[in-house]
Amino acid sequence: MTHHANARPLGGGIIGLGLAGGIMAPIIAEHPGLTLAGAAETDASTRATFTADTGLPAYAEVCELLANPTVDFVYVATPHQCHRAHAVLAAEHGKHIIVEKPMALSLADCDAMIDAANANGVQLVIGHTHSFDPAIAAIRALIDSGRTGAPVSLAMWNFTDFLYRPRRPEELDSARGGGILYNQLPHQLDVARLIVNSPIRSVRAATTRLDPTRPTEGGCSAFVDFENGACATVVYSGYDRFDSDELHGWIAEGGQLKTARHGHARRMLSKIAGPEGEAAQRRVQFGYGAAGAHGNPPHQPHFGLMLVSCERADIRQSADGLYIYDDAGADEQPIIRSSWRPGRGDVLEELRRAVVDGVPPLHDGTFGRGTVEAAIAIAQSAAARREITITELAAA
Amino acid sequence: MTHHANARPLGGGIIGLGLAGGIMAPIIAEHPGLTLAGAAETDASTRATFTADTGLPAYAEVCELLANPTVDFVYVATPHQCHRAHAVLAAEHGKHIIVEKPMALSLADCDAMIDAANANGVQLVIGHTHSFDPAIAAIRALIDSGRTGAPVSLAMWNFTDFLYRPRRPEELDSARGGGILYNQLPHQLDVARLIVNSPIRSVRAATTRLDPTRPTEGGCSAFVDFENGACATVVYSGYDRFDSDELHGWIAEGGQLKTARHGHARRMLSKIAGPEGEAAQRRVQFGYGAAGAHGNPPHQPHFGLMLVSCERADIRQSADGLYIYDDAGADEQPIIRSSWRPGRGDVLEELRRAVVDGVPPLHDGTFGRGTVEAAIAIAQSAAARREITITELAAA
Structure with missing residues (x-):
């Protein structure tokens, strides 16, 4: 059609x-x-x-x-x-x-x-x-321009309060797709896949479940090998302790300035009683029409810290553009805003x-399927405590 | 004796x-x-x-x-x-x-x-x-105090100008122990091993050789699994592009303030002709009695960015101490100076x-041997493009 x-x-x-x-x-x-x-x-x-x-x-x-x-x-x-x-x-x-x-x-x-x-x-x-973010398109365009050479290794860190935002019960149940593997890692995996532009070959990962009252994966460390020889190290924590936005000018994921900092989500959550109260608070805070959901952000959205090391340059997202570190030194390139969010x-x-x-x-759909595949491989690698190749996943 | x-x-x-x-x-x-x-x-x-x-x-x-x-x-x-x-x-x-x-x-x-x-x-x-740094001893003491729980995952980044400092020819020859695997990774491996306090079980790593005129490993991304279940992601680049000290207040590795920034080492090196000139410059710049080698630094030494995620807190090095991120929020603990460097x-x-x-x-010696073992395993993992366990290394 x-x-x-x-x-x-x-x-x-x-x-x-x-x-x-x-x-x-x-x-x-x-x-x-x-x-x-x-x-x-x-x-x-x-x-x-x-x-x-x-x-x-x-x-x-x-x-x-x-x-x-x-x-x-x-x-x-x-x-x-x-x-x-x-x-x-x-x-x-x-x-x-x-x-x-x-x-x-x-x-x-x-x-x-x-x-x-x-x-x-x-x-x-x-x-x-977050692979739709203008910064990621700009990184991809910069690589395609030939200036930096091909990406060889990506280093990604995101430390957030994900696990302590108000949740529905299934969001804390790994068997029903809760936790970070299906809800937060896809951001990092999509970003890495879009930049590297090659299928994932294998993963080696560990996950953490640190809070028995939120009994799902809240942290992950992964090594991702791509078929073209590039790799990515992907680190995520949703435990509301260190917040990686501290190293990104306190700009929040959506591009807004962040005023609620370390430990805020956990403190707010501690005032709510039980799963029903939590689900209700979730609706108030994040449901349709919630305050803060609207408005164009002052800065670019992002998903933590990322270094893209290419053959001839490193690239990193800035508040409003990209830093490019090459043989000439460091340079900042702004991102031109579109008329949409x-x-x-x-x-x-x-x-x-x-x-x-x-x-x-x-x-x-094929791209989206690849990220689900990688998330499954990460879960299996953490459980088996060994490298999992995508081919063995497909054969299983 | x-x-x-x-x-x-x-x-x-x-x-x-x-x-x-x-x-x-x-x-x-x-x-x-x-x-x-x-x-x-x-x-x-x-x-x-x-x-x-x-x-x-x-x-x-x-x-x-x-x-x-x-x-x-x-x-x-x-x-x-x-x-x-x-x-x-x-x-x-x-x-x-x-x-x-x-x-x-x-x-x-x-x-x-x-x-x-x-x-x-x-x-x-x-x-x-850098595992001897007071900050690492302070992290270890904090963990031993019971306040944070056991470390579960470490995330380490160091982006430096290592490969473009003036070198002797063997320092650029992997077969003679040149490159970062034996000269820079030991810092990160020692730090991780000292904090996790468990033998390494396996590694999965990739290395980069991006400059044919400096034909040795200049970059590494590694997933390190420890026997006690903790893990570390270890990222190093010595290509003088992004400099991770940018995210640490421009404090250099030794604790001095850094004035020579992105691309400086490569520009200086480009003015020197040939291996003999480079070796001579190395002696002038880094040999016995060289300027800058002496003096107590204004801040604590460090080796890049590191997040130590423990069961109940994240820990990160600050300029003069440690940041501790736990359920109460963020806190900074100073490091008391000794009478020695x-x-x-x-x-x-x-x-x-x-x-x-x-x-x-x-x-x-046994501790030092473990780091050599890990460096060898990292080299083998990068070459074979698969996870290498320490037991198979020992059996080979």
């Missing part, structure tokens, strides 16, 4: 007005080539708020949203285990699809989603991850360009 | 007045419990300078230094391939020994040195590495305490 460039803006429907869907709704509305068309959401109160805010329909059933002819694409932001069902259903209704990361929790689910998109001739984009707006733009301009998306 | 506490200060002889020996000579002289006794050096001009400066004998032959009864211990700072011969000779003369890192280039050489020290009843300490002075103090007070050294 293609879309004519001078047709009406593409209409987008949100499936699931939780954290990701709630953030994305206004960004669709703001995007110059798109329009917000409606939403599907199981919670009646959230539906009412959405309709009061936007004047748009909010349906209890996904099928109702998919039957709406003003919906050209959907943003699937339901719990991970629903991604496959909702993406396949959308494809069968001829809707283009963005699926929030992780694409799914199994390779079989990924395959079903890819097959459904292909069979129905719709575009499939997996996001948002950096990061999440770029997810939308990647889909819009695919649908309207026929530009194949970088983050298609 | 033991030494009585109220005897004269221990006399130290330097074997090899190059970079390491030249730095160490005045630090021995300054140490309150030691006295500088003489040196052995093949270069006549350096011998003359040493004697003019210190009034002490400088011998052309190591045996002459070892025959001097005022020499109680020697600091072996000759080229790597001579470490075994000089350490064994010193032991046979009943002298205590400090061997500059790397201990040796083979496990057989390490074993011969350990055996000679044991057979002759002398102390053997392997250093200097931090780092290299601590090497001397470890030997002095072993000889005079009978305190077994942390950095004994």
